[in-house]
Amino acid sequence: MIAAIRGTQDILPGTIERWQFVEATACRVFEQYGYAEIRTPIIEREELFAKGTGETTDIVQKEMYAFTDKDGERIALRPEATPSLVRAFVEHSLEQAMAVPKIYTLGPMFRRERPQKGRYRQFHQLDVEVFGVKDPSVDGEVIDLAWTLIRELGITGVELAVNSVGCPVCRPSFAAALVAALGEDVQTLCGDCQRRAVANPLRIFDCKVPADQRVIDALPHTIDYLCDECRTHFEAVRRYLDVFGIPYTLSHRLVRGLDYYTRTTFEVLAGQIGAQNAVLGGGRYDGLVKQLGGPDRVGIGFAAGVERLVLALPDTLALPEKRPAVFIAAIGEPAREAALTLLRDLRRAGVNAQVEYEGRSLKSQMKRADRLKAPLVFILGEDELARGEVSVRRMATSSQESVPLSGAVEFVKTSQ
Numbered sequence: 001m002i003a004a005i006r007g008t009q010d011i012l013p014g015t016i017e018r019w020q021f022v023e024a025t026a027c028r029v030f031e032q033y034g035y036a037e038i039r040t041p042i043i044e045r046e047e048l049f050a051k052g053t054g055e056t057t058d059i060v061q062k063e064m065y066a067f068t069d070k071d072g073e074r075i076a077l078r079p080e081a082t083p084s085l086v087r088a089f090v091e092h093s094l095e096q097a098m099a100v101p102k103i104y105t106l107g108p109m110f111r112r113e114r115p116q117k118g119r120y121r122q123f124h125q126l127d128v129e130v131f132g133v134k135d136p137s138v139d140g141e142v143i144d145l146a147w148t149l150i151r152e153l154g155i156t157g158v159e160l161a162v163n164s165v166g167c168p169v170c171r172p173s174f175a176a177a178l179v180a181a182l183g184e185d186v187q188t189l190c191g192d193c194q195r196r197a198v199a200n201p202l203r204i205f206d207c208k209v210p211a212d213q214r215v216i217d218a219l220p221h222t223i224d225y226l227c228d229e230c231r232t233h234f235e236a237v238r239r240y241l242d243v244f245g246i247p248y249t250l251s252h253r254l255v256r257g258l259d260y261y262t263r264t265t266f267e268v269l270a271g272q273i274g275a276q277n278a279v280l281g282g283g284r285y286d287g288l289v290k291q292l293g294g295p296d297r298v299g300i301g302f303a304a305g306v307e308r309l310v311l312a313l314p315d316t317l318a319l320p321e322k323r324p325a326v327f328i329a330a331i332g333e334p335a336r337e338a339a340l341t342l343l344r345d346l347r348r349a350g351v352n353a354q355v356e357y358e359g360r361s362l363k364s365q366m367k368r369a370d371r372l373k374a375p376l377v378f379i380l381g382e383d384e385l386a387r388g389e390v391s392v393r394r395m396a397t398s399s400q401e402s403v404p405l406s407g408a409v410e411f412v413k414t415s416q
């Protein structure tokens with residue numbers, strides 16, 4: 001047989017209910033905060049991510065699925081949502097169409113990472129973005145939205161980490177301070193870090209190599225090198241978090257794995273799915289819209305991993321069981337026709353009703369009803385049909401009664 005591709009998964013009944021809960025909760029919360037859903041294509045021009053996500057990031061260099069299409073065009077499967085949403089914002093002038101462009105999307109993303117527990121090559125994200133608001137109160141709102149989402153999902157044991165990574169004005173002096181602080185130590189770091197020290201020193205904080213951590217932990221902090229504007233902005237963001245009563249920790253290493261972030265960055269880490277595992281992360285990207293050919297507009301947003309949120313849901317989460325309200329068992333062809341008509345009427349009345357497709361014995365039909373966990377079974381045979389009635393078996397008590405066929409739909413509705 002042909003199996004699913006490595007790093008992908010089928011989400012089956014029994015698990016999909018938790019996905020549906022996460023997605024429905026997210027849509028409800030996002031809409032409540034005034035965000036509107038948009039959907040963008042899974043395939044985009046490769047250059048959108050080279051320019052947007054960043055040419056030197058691991059995502060673009062090592063992980064992105066890209067190919068040459070039959071007409072010679074370079075196409076990529078989106079590795080993240082933000083560049084696509086920025087493109088859509090610019091391409092459709094959403095600024096004119098929406099009072100405040102606040103948008104969200106959800107769907108699959110693709111990265112060719114080494115498959116490991118909880119990491120997939122096709123993974124799913126919830127993503128929100130706000131465009132055009134410089135004021136730090138919107139940073140506060142976006143973080144509050146993230147926090148509310150986590151709370152509404154019932155996920156506990158989480159930690160919110162925030163930081164400011166500065167702006168193009170103050171970042172060069174921070175990068176220089178990093179290189180100066182590293183000094184000779186740079187030669188003791190891993191090969192990736194040695195390359196980062198030259199190309200993009202901030203990315204050193206992405207390093208996961210245990211032997212490098214002692215040196216990295218001792219490096220200078222971004223917030224000590226912020227320009228006046230960035231410092232004032234970050235102080236205001238922290239003040240709003242206090243006002244909203246959102247607990248957070250300051251994380252000096254939180255620079256995020258993408259080049260476009262400016263000023264505020266944040267992550268929500270969930271303990272249950274392994275130490276330091278981010279279920280959600282985001283930040284401000286004030287230069288990205290312009291960089292992608294749009295007007296000079298600021299932006300801020302976050303992405304949350306659906307797989308990780310699903311893993312982090314409480315074990316006690318009780319989702320309504322999916323089962324029919326009634327099962328119809330019919331014996332003989334005339335009764336079967338009456339059963340199918342009743343089935344249609346029940347479904348049109350909004351009732352989840354099921355029937356046996358194969359004309360089998362009453363005993364095997366009752367077994368089927370039991371497997372489906374239907375609390376009620378309608379039994380229709382020649383006798384019932386002749387009396388214009390239907391026999392009702394309550395599965396919990398095995399008690400039986402008769403109701404008029406014409407009142408059967410109403411009977412189920414009042415029994416639910």
Ligand SMILES: [Zn+2]
Nearest residue numbers: 167170227230
């Ligand atoms: Zn700055």
Ligand SMILES: [Zn+2]
Nearest residue numbers: 190193207212
């Ligand atoms: Zn390293």
